[in-house]
Amino acid sequence: MTSTTKHSTRRQLQTANATVEQARARNNVLRERFPPRSAEAWWPATEQSADEVLRRLTAPPFLAAANASRAGRRRGVAKLLRWLSSIPGDTWQQRWKASRAEEIPGADWTDLPLRFLHESGLSPSYERGDLTSGLLMLACGDVIRPDLAWMLTRTHKHLAPVMAEVRDPEGFAQLAQLAESGPASARGEATIAATRIAMILACKGGSISSITVGDCVELVDTLRQVHVRGGQRKVDFYLRLRALGVFPEDAPATIRAFGLAAGRLSIEELVDRYPIRCRPVRDLIVDYLRERQPSLDYTSLDAVSRTLAGLFWTRIEALSPGIDSLRLPPALARAWKADIATKKRTTIGPDGTAIEVASPRLNAKDELIRVRALYLDIAHWAAEEPARWAPWVVPCPISDDEISKAKDRKHRKARMDQRTRDRLPVLPVLTDTVDRRRRAAAELLAAAEHTRPGDLIPDTAGALRRAVAPKAAGHMTWAEETSTGRRRNLTYEETEAFWAFAAIEVLRLTGIRNEELLELTHHSVTEYRLPSTGEVVPLPQVAPSKTDSERLLLVSPELADVLSTIVRRLRGGSRAIPLVTSYDVHERVWNPPMPLLFPRDIGTEHRAFTPTALRKLLINALAATGLTDAGGELLVFSPHDFRRIFVTDAIMNGLPPHIAQVLCGHRSLDTTMGYKAIYPAETIEAHRAFIARRRASRPSEEYRTPTEEEWDAFLAHFEKRKVSIGTCGRAFSSPCVHEHACVRCSLLRPDPAQRGRLEEIRDNLVARIAEAEREGWLGEVEGLRVSLAGAEDKLAQMGRRASGGTAIDLGMPRIAAAQPTQAEGTASLTQSLDDQQ
Incomplete structure (x- = not known):
């Protein structure tokens, strides 16, 4: 079996703008485990007569407190029942579906019953408002169950309060109690969540306790189709239902597990992402991946499938349609290698037109290595299973020289060393700037919170005033620039500044990887008591990541201060750190709830920081510093730059390389030394230290002061x-x-x-x-x-x-119009030499 090559690029996750069909194609296993309730064709309330329905909906608990509301609801129910009675059907639900009112979005559906009522000669006064109230009573009374997508096109100001009165008072009371126990700033989200839950009851029937996980997933899928925007408010109702204990214990902690993040795909699904026309080759790639699956993690399996199915065979078929063998003609192999040597992307030009831009593929040799592994593995396996693999054994079109990476590794080492040398000197500037930025943002937010809306914020020289934002989330504090009128979310600015400071400090003081930072939990910080003095030393425990091995790091006083600041912020007014469910973007799995040290609050949900969000924090923090590179461009730090800086700085300050290897979790010392940047001054100092050590090991008389006789003899030697x-x-x-x-x-x-x-x-x-x-x-x-x-x-x-030598210009060769004879060639050469002399 060939060795595994780690893919360096990751595919970005699809966002919430996906259609319902795309969302349902994800995580099919979860969707099969938690299906929605099917639409019922019959239930007792929908088969009642008009008199029974009117009598029930005009009696407690359907009676409103206000007389006007009570009269309007009664009129609306009576008029809707009269209109629906004119439509064919055995139940009120059948008549409602046959009316085709759900084909008209929003409030315009009332035109259908209004037209019928006008033709019947009834008074048109207040009829549109009566019809809306009548529909509210029919839905809350479970007489009809409207379509979910149609319900989302309308506003439902009174749906949740009425449903709480007539359908499930106990369930909505528990929901209100849960909202009271939460922060006051989340009351708006609680109202929206109650409306979403009431909508499920109106469309599916039953009470809150009968809502299933699949019902919530169906609502979110429909929300994506009807309302593209909405953010956290789309899924907040699921968290509240889960907190009430409505769902089973094995229900996902967040509804995002069903669609907002793609889960693992089977091998067939990985390959079928690409339009391979030759079925035998497609099946061969599937068998090959299944054979290698036990030795690969999911990320590597995904990378190999992308290479073999996407970059290799799909492009081979594009260059040579109808090919059905792995034996590639030399011309086809050369054309394919030239094709994958560059990657193309489409950008929008200044004039708005699409422009295709080609750039070199930096990992082209990695792709060639995976394809070469396919050929060599098949040839190796054919000796053990000839019936299965021998028909596909052909010469490999990729030679050893084409995948040699010795020169590439040297160039990469030089680039990374120069990158480290550019960033290490300015690291103090970065850390100082992010710390001052964090403190300034916190002070500004505190001043704004103690300022009444509309007043100028103190200590801003009149540049900012507290914004009046009645529709903003309650936990957000907004300010307005007096000169431009631009609004600023001070809560977001303070949050971003703090987590940028925390991420940079932890990365530079520990040298951990990006994914290891995002997986740090409160449980990761353990204690070690020194046996000699009894002193307690905190040790962060880094979870297994790239090398699947845990390791412990010694906490410096600076790091201890940063970690304690993070823990105090997460605890807030309570003693417990909230549990957060995170998604592993590499392995495509959901981790169990953990007290992560790097969460972020989105609405009422605690979410883990993603690698993309972390990069955004670094970009914004660097923009505040104004640091530039040699070309004048804004200096960019990646999370891995701090790891290289940590190794370089530690070894330069005397840390033994083999200890740095353990701290970094490297399997090889060569990897650790590859991270360390070498400085010219460092080389000179190392050479001088070597000379000093050599002198110390030699006889002292060799380095004594020479006598006058010895010095005279030395001078006489030159004479x-x-x-x-x-x-x-x-x-x-x-x-x-x-x-x-x-x-x-x-x-x-x-x-x-x-x-x-x-x-x-x-x-x-x-x-x-x-x-x-x-x-x-x-x-x-x-x-x-x-x-x-x-x-x-x-x-x-x-x-x-x-003589000193003589340089002779031989000139540039050129193609003659006709082949000269031997005599003509000799004469021409003689004349040329004569001219040069």
């Missing part, structure tokens, strides 16, 4: 280097290996000014060799020839030094 035909280059205090036969020595540097003397020596050597051969002194001939060869070599050196 004795001068010889008749040049300069001797031997080292100090070293003997002459040639016994002063300088013409033979390779250390002699000949002087061109002594060329005549060296030529005289050469001629003398030639004459002596001739004399020795003539006289028969053969033993001297060999030595003389060695000296002659040395003299000629020194003369050649003088010649090269004197």
Whole structure:
């Protein structure tokens, strides 16, 4: 089995703007476990006669306190029953559906009964208001059950109060008690939640205790279809119902588990996201992924499926329609590799037109590695299961050289080191700015909260006044700029400033990963008592993330102060930290409720910070600093930059690298050292320290102060280097290996000014060799020839030094119009050389 390659890019989650069909396609397992109640075709109240319905809806508990409301409801019920009686059907529900009133959104549905009443000769006064009141009584009395989507197109000011009086007084009383126990600022959300719950009762029947999880999911799906906007108010009613104990214990903690975050997909669903036309290849990819599934986490499985089904085979079919084999022709393989080397995205230009922009794919080799693994794994498995895998064994179109990443790793190391060197010096500026920003935002919010709406906020030099915002959420404090009139949410600004400060401090003081920060809980901070002194030392316990291994970090005084500030903020006026259900965007699973240290309040719900929200905090915090990079652009910090800065700073200040490895949770020391940026000054200091250590290990007499005799001998050495035909280059205090036969020595540097003397020596050597051969002194001939060869070599050196060399321009090759003959080519080359000379 080949090794797993971690995919570096993550697919962004789809937002709440999805259609109902898209929402229902997510998390099918949860939806099957919690289905909505089916629409009933019959129930006792809808089959009653007109007199029975009118008698029941005009008796307690349907009687309003005000006489005018009581009379209007009575008239409305009577007129609607008269109109519905004219429509065919066995029940009032059948007649209501047959009336086609639900095809008209909003309040215009009353045109249908008004037209009938006018044609019947009845007085038109107050009839539209009477009809609305009559429909309210029919729905609350369970005579008819309108369609949910149609109900959402209308306002329902009185639906929840009337439903609380006539349908389920006890259930709505518990709901009101729950709202009273909550903060006063959430009373508006409680009213909206009660209306949503009353709407479910009007459309599904029953009481609050009979509402199912599926009913709530159906309402939220319909809300997305009818109302695109709405935010947390769309799902707040689910949290209140769950708090009342209406749902079973295994119900999800948040309704967002059904659609706002996509769950895990099966292998078939992962592959079928891409339009693969060749069914056998599609089935092969599914089998291959299923074979590798036990050794991969979900994130890696998702990445491999995207590569094989999306970037590989879907594009192969686009380049070569009808292909049905993994054997790729060389031309097709080259075209595919060139295609995935770049990625294309569409942007909107200044004139509003769509522009396609191409950029290099940084992880192109990672994609090639996954495709190569497919070919090699199939070839390996074919030896064990030939019937299953052998038909697909073909040569791999990707070579080893194409996936070599040695140079890429060096370039990446250089980029990351430079990134760390740019950000480490300005880190104090960033931390100081976010701290001052947090304190200023808190002081401004406190001053605004003690200011009456419409008055100027103290200590703002008249620049801000407390805004009058009657429709704003009760827990929000708004201010208005006196010069421009622009409104500012001071509560949001203070919250953002605090969590930016907390995130930056924890990241820089611990060096933990992004996902590890977001998974820190109150239970993560454990205590260790020193056995010698009994001192209690706090230790943050980092949950398993990338390497699936827990680790403990020592809390510094600075980090302890930050963590205590976070805990005090989360506790507020109570002693307990709220439990938060978080969604793991990598593994696509919901975690159980935990006391997370980095939650955020959205409406009445406590949610965990997401990686996207954390990046937004960093961007806004950096914008307040005004820091720029070498190109003048705004300096950007990613959460992982703080991890690299932590490692670099720790090792530079003396922390042993193997201890830094444990603190960071790295499996290899090489990974830790790869995080550490190297500075030029650091290299010089390390070399000087090495020299000092080497000196300490050698005899001390080698580093004593020289005597005058030794110094004179050292100076005399340079005077004795001068010889008749040049300069001797031997080292100090070293003997002459040639016994002063300088013409033979390779250390002699000949002087061109002594060329005549060296030529005289050469001629003398030639004459002596001739004399020795003539006289028969053969033993001297060999030595003389060695000296002659040395003299000629020194003369050649003088010649090269004197000439200095000549550069010849060879010119640029060009294609001739016709192939010249050998004679013509020789003449052309000769002429070219003559021209250059």
